[in-house]
Amino acid sequence: VSPKYLVVDLVGTLITAVVMTIATGLPWFFSQFGPLLILPIVFGAAGLLNAVLTPRRVRAIGYMFRDDDLLFRRGIMFQRFVSVPYGRMQLVDINRGPLARALGLSELKLVTAAAASNVTIPGLPEADAEALRDRLVALAESRRAGL
Amino acid sequence: VTIPAGPTPTSPTPDTPATLVSGNLADGEWHRLHPSTPLLRGGLAFIAILGIIIANLRERLFELVFGGSGFGGDPVDEIVDRGLIPIALAVIAVALILFIAGFYLSWRMHTFRITHELVEVRSGILFRTHRKARLDRIQGINIVRPLFARLFGAARLEITGAGNDANVQLAYLGSSRADDLRRDILTLASGSRPPAESATTGTPAAVVPGGVIGQRVAEFTAPELDPTLAPPTSVVTMHPARLIGSTVLSTSTLMFVLVVAGGIVAATVFHQFYAIFGAVPFLFGLGSFLVNRIVKSLRYTIAGTPDGVRVGYGLLTTSNETLPPGRIHSISISQPLLWRPFDWWEVKVNRAGKSSAQGAAGQQNTTILPVGTRAEVFKVLELVLPGLVDDATRRIIESGLAKATPDDGFTNSPRRAAVLRWFSWRRNGFALRPDAVVLRRGAIWRELVVVPAARMQSVSLHQGPLDRVLRVAEVDVHTVSGPISARIGALDAADASGFFRDVAATAIAAAAADRTHRWRSGGAAA
Numbered sequence: 029v030s031p032k033y034l035v036v037d038l039v040g041t042l043i044t045a046v047v048m049t050i051a052t053g054l055p056w057f058f059s060q061f062g063p064l065l066i067l068p069i070v071f072g073a074a075g076l077l078n079a080v081l082t083p084r085r086v087r088a089i090g091y092m093f094r095d096d097d098l099l100f101r102r103g104i105m106f107q108r109f110v111s112v113p114y115g116r117m118q119l120v121d122i123n124r125g126p127l128a129r130a131l132g133l134s135e136l137k138l139v140t141a142a143a144a145s146n147v148t149i150p151g152l153p154e155a156d157a158e159a160l161r162d163r164l165v166a167l168a169e170s171r172r173a174g175l
Numbered sequence: 176v177t178i179p180a181g182p183t184p185t186s187p188t189p190d191t192p193a194t195l196v197s198g199n200l201a202d203g204e205w206h207r208l209h210p211s212t213p214l215l216r217g218g219l220a221f222i223a224i225l226g227i228i229i230a231n232l233r234e235r236l237f238e239l240v241f242g243g244s245g246f247g248g249d250p251v252d253e254i255v256d257r258g259l260i261p262i263a264l265a266v267i268a269v270a271l272i273l274f275i276a277g278f279y280l281s282w283r284m285h286t287f288r289i290t291h292e293l294v295e296v297r298s299g300i301l302f303r304t305h306r307k308a309r310l311d312r313i314q315g316i317n318i319v320r321p322l323f324a325r326l327f328g329a330a331r332l333e334i335t336g337a338g339n340d341a342n343v344q345l346a347y348l349g350s351s352r353a354d355d356l357r358r359d360i361l362t363l364a365s366g367s368r369p370p371a372e373s374a375t376t377g378t379p380a381a382v383v384p385g386g387v388i389g390q391r392v393a394e395f396t397a398p399e400l401d402p403t404l405a406p407p408t409s410v411v412t413m414h415p416a417r418l419i420g421s422t423v424l425s426t427s428t429l430m431f432v433l434v435v436a437g438g439i440v441a442a443t444v445f446h447q448f449y450a451i452f453g454a455v456p457f458l459f460g461l462g463s464f465l466v467n468r469i470v471k472s473l474r475y476t477i478a479g480t481p482d483g484v485r486v487g488y489g490l491l492t493t494s495n496e497t498l499p500p501g502r503i504h505s506i507s508i509s510q511p512l513l514w515r516p517f518d519w520w521e522v523k524v525n526r527a528g529k530s531s532a533q534g535a536a537g538q539q540n541t542t543i544l545p546v547g548t549r550a551e552v553f554k555v556l557e558l559v560l561p562g563l564v565d566d567a568t569r570r571i572i573e574s575g576l577a578k579a580t581p582d583d584g585f586t587n588s589p590r591r592a593a594v595l596r597w598f599s600w601r602r603n604g605f606a607l608r609p610d611a612v613v614l615r616r617g618a619i620w621r622e623l624v625v626v627p628a629a630r631m632q633s634v635s636l637h638q639g640p641l642d643r644v645l646r647v648a649e650v651d652v653h654t655v656s657g658p659i660s661a662r663i664g665a666l667d668a669a670d671a672s673g674f675f676r677d678v679a680a681t682a683i684a685a686a687a688a689d690r691t692h693r694w695r696s697g698g699a700a701a
Binding site: 140142 | 337527631632633634635636637638639640643653654655656675679682683686687
C-alpha cells in the first residue's frame with residue numbers, strides 16, 4: 029500500500045490516543061486524587077507506543093493476486109492472513125475518509141457472503157483503487173460461483 | 176418500482192409448459208392467495224376487538240333485561256344516555272365496511288406468479304411492493320401451518336433467499352396446493368424441464384370422503400411427510416422418550432440444577448430460606464423452554480427427496496422445510512457431556528437464508544437433527560451431503576466423533592498447545608478431504624464441524640503474540656453467518672499454514688466444479 033497511508037493511520041492513532049488519555053484523565057482532574065493519575069499515563073504511553081509501531085504495522089499490510097484468489101495480510105503482533113477466492117466476492121466497495129481524500133488515498137473493501145471475511149485494504153492511491161476494483165470485478169465475473 | 180395499480184394485470188408468458196403438478200399455480204400467470212388470508216393475517220386482532228366490544232355490551236344487555244341502573248364511566252353508557260345509539264351503530268357499520276373492504280382489497284392486490292426464472296409477489300394498497308426472487312438462488316422452501324391456519328386448511332409458503340429480509344412469503348395458500356406449488360418451484364429451480372407425462376400422473380390430492388370437516392381431520396392426522404414423495408426408509412423418526420431424555424440431560428437443565436443446588440446450600444448455610452423462592456421464576460422459564468423444545472421437536476422427520484432434504488417438525492404448528500442440495504454451508508455434530516453414555520448427537524447447519532418462522536431463539540431452523548444416535552447422524556449426513564459421504568470421509572467422521580487415536584486421519588494440536596486447550600488438545604484437530612474440511616474440537620463438549628469445500632467463502636489464518644510464543648496458530652474457515660463457527664485454534668504453526676494453503680486451493684477447485692444452484696440441469700451434477 030502507499031506509504032502515504034502512514035500519515036492517515038498515524039493521525040488516527042494519535043487522535044485515539046489523545047482522546048483516550050484525556051477521557052481517562054478526567055477522574056483525576058476532577059478529584060485530584062493521586063493514584064488515579066496512573067490511568068491517563070498508562071493510556072498515553074500505550075498510545076505513544078502504538079504510534080511508534082505504526083510505520084512497521086503499515087508496512088506489514090499487503091495483498092497479493094494469485095491465480096484464483098486474493099491473499100491479504102496484515103498485522104505484526106496479531107498476524108492475519110485471509111484468502112478470498114475471486115468467485116466468492118459479492119461486492120467491492122471503495123471508501124474515502126476526509127484525511128485520506130486529502131492525500132488522494134482510498135480504501136478498498138471486499139464483501140463476501142460471510143461476515144467474518146472482512147477484508148479491507150486501506151491506503152491505496154485513488155487510481156490504483158479504481159483499477160483494482162475493476163480488475164477484481166472482472167475476475168469475479170469470470171469465475172462466478174453460487175453462494 | 177412503479178406498477179400500475181390495476182387490479183388484474185395480465186402478463187403474457189406464452190412459453191409456459193403447463194405440465195406441472197399444481198397445474199395452474201406455477202404457470203407464470205398472476206394468482207391470488209387463499210381466500211381466508213385476511214382473516215388469518217389480521218383478522219384475529221379484529222375478532223379480538225369484536226369480542227371485547229361484545230363483552231362490554233353483555234353487561235349492558237343484562238342491565239336492559241333485568242332492569243336496574245346506576246353505573247357510569249363506561250363509554251357505552253355515555254352513548255346510551257345521550258341517545259346516540261343510531262349514530263354509534265352507523266359509525267360501527269362504516270368501520271366494519273371499511274375494514275372488510277380493506278381486507279378484501281388487500282387480498283385482491285396480493286398476487287404472485289412463478290415463472291421459469293423468478294418468483295414475484297405484489298402486494299399493498301397504498302404502498303405497493305413488488306418483490307422478485309430468482310429461482311436458482313433459493314435457499315430453502317418452508318411450509319408452515321400454524322394451528323389456527325390448519326383449522327382453515329391453509330398453509331404459509333416461504334421461499335428463503337440469502338441475506339436478511341430476503342424471503343418471499345406466500346401467506347396463505349391452500350394446504351395441499353402449497354405442497355404442489357413447492358414441488359413445482361423446486362422442479363423449476365432445479366433447471367430440469369418437466370417431462371410432459373407428469374401432467375397426466377400429477378393428479379390433484381385424493382378426495383377424502385366426509386366433506387370439508389373430514390378433509391380437515393385427514394390433514395390433521397396425516398403423516399408429516401407424504402409417503403409418495405420420499406422413500407420412507409430414509410426417514411429418521413424421533414422417539415418421544417429419547418427427546419425428553421435428551422432435553423432433560425441438556426446443558427441448560429444441568430446449569431439450572433447446579434444453580435438451585437447452590438441456592439439451597441446457601442440458604443441452609445445462612446438460614447435465609449426465603450431465598451429459595453428466587454428459583455421459582457427460573458423454574459417457570461426452564462419449564463416453558465423445555466416444553467417448547469419438546470413440543471416443537473415432536474413429530475420430527477427428515478427425509479431425502481430428489482429436490483433436497485426435507486425436515487419437518489412441530490406438533491400443533493407444523494413446519495416442513497425443503498432444503499435444495501448445496502444450500503448447506505456447514506454442519507456441526509455436537510454432543511454434551513451427559514449425552515455421551517447414550518451416544519446421542521445433535522446436528523446443526525449453517526444456511527444462507529433465514530426463515531422468519533423461527534423456533535425458540537432461532538433454534539429450530541438451524542437444528543436439523545435435535546437428537547439422534549450415531550447411525551442416525553450418518554443417515555442425516557448422507558441426506559445433507561449427498562456424494563460427500565464416501566467411505567474415506569465416513570471413516571474420518573466416524574473417528575471424529577470418537578476419542579482421538581493416533582493416525583486417525585486428523586492432524587491434532589501439538590502437546591505444547593495444552594496450555595491453551597487444557598483438556599481437548601489431544602482431540603483438537605483437522606482433516607482435509609477433497610470436497611470438505613473436517614474440524615474436530617472439544618473433549619467435554621465434543622464437536623465436529625464439516626464444511627463442504629464448495630460452500631466456503633474465504634479462509635483466514637491468525638496468530639497472536641501468545642500463539643507466536645507457543646508456535647501455534649488459528650485457522651478460521653469463513654462461511655455464511657450462523658450458529659456454527661468453523662474455527663480451530665492452537666494448531667502447530669507449520670500445520671496451520673499448510674492447512675490454510677490447502678483449504679484455499681480446495682475451496683477454489685470445489686467452487687469451480689460446483690453446479691448445485693441448478694442441481695438437475697448439468698447431467699452429472701450432484
